[in-house]
Amino acid sequence: AQSVTQPDIHITVSEGASLELRCNYSYGATPYLFWYVQSPGQGLQLLLKYFSGDTLVQGIKGFEAEFKRSQSSFNLRKPSVHWSDAAEYFCAVGDYKLSFGAGTTVTVRA
């Protein structure tokens, strides 16, 4: 069975500071991993995805994620957060059928 755990329900970060969101997965084979962002009133938007190859993946809006097989993790990072990054972030695993984590809400303070 495939599943995702996002240990942090809510993170508050200062504008300009770095951000790291944790994601741990369980998957029976080589995992296909995704990070989505959901802003209020907006649909889910894909930030980045990992299928194979380089374990450091670059995405949109300055985000990156690193796949670590030994730790079953796919953490999302951004070096310098902007106020517009305040949103809910979801990690997901799967192919056509995605299993999502419960999400991490990011608050950005000035």
Added chain:
Amino acid sequence: GAGVSQTPSNKVTEKGKYVELRCDPISGHTALYWYRQSLGQGPEFLIYFQGTGAADDSGLPNDRFFAVRPEGSVSTLKIQRTERGDSAVYLCASSRGQGLNTEAFFGQGTRLTVV
């Protein structure tokens, strides 16, 4: 259209009633997905269509839920005898095809409230 369109955006219905939720995928997208997102949770997979057929409906919670895509484009999610526990945001997504190199684009969802 420019993106996945879902109608209505909000639906309030009484317990026991029947509802239909509509999804218009991006033109040319052969794959279509329905997910359900309860408050404070991530989306949960319901059903996946490839063309007109349901390739995987393993996420439908019970036989009150049914979805169709008769012409391989628009899809309708149908819920019979609604219950308060059905209250959630129902998300639709589409992609160009099956496979890992195709990105799924999500609509903004239909918020269903059963009172």
